[in-house]
Amino acid sequence: MELAVALENVCRIIQRAREYETLLPETDPDEGSNPTDDGEADAIEDDGDNPSEAELRAIVEDLAEDEQAEVIALALVGRGTFDASEWADALDAAAEEVDAIVEWMLEQPTLSTDLEAGLAAFDLSCDGVGTLV
Numbered sequence: 001m002e003l004a005v006a007l008e009n010v011c012r013i014i015q016r017a018r019e020y021e022t023l024l025p026e027t028d029p030d031e032g033s034n035p036t037d038d039g040e041a042d043a044i045e046d047d048g049d050n051p052s053e054a055e056l057r058a059i060v061e062d063l064a065e066d067e068q069a070e071v072i073a074l075a076l077v078g079r080g081t082f083d084a085s086e087w088a089d090a091l092d093a094a095a096e097e098v099d100a101i102v103e104w105m106l107e108q109p110t111l112s113t114d115l116e117a118g119l120a121a122f123d124l125s126c127d128g129v130g131t132l133v
Helices: 007-021 051-061 065-078 084-095 098-106 111-121
Strands: none
Touching: 007 051, 007 065, 007 098, 007 111, 051 098, 065 084, 065 098, 065 111
16 A cells, blocks of 8 residues: 555654653643752643644644545554555545544544554554654
């Protein structure tokens, strides 16, 4: 199978999604305390000004609609909603989510893993794709 979306773009989405998934909800409302005393928790908390989320949004919003649908379909295949042999059905289901793709992606707690598994279902991977920025 040949994707319309470049593998490099999918790999960049995976990388940014992985970074986004590692953030914790804000748990330290007292930002005026000493970071050492807080165990540096602020460094991994999502304070709403998240560069990983902004970069993820930018990557996805720059994709054409058919490419966005493929990214969602890869995630659906990767999480087992569809089998690789049901690619057309996965694309149809993905087309319903394209209008709100970024929000859909941010709501997926295992997006990076799902996308990697989706690629693997088609014997694709991010190995050797080069330096991702």
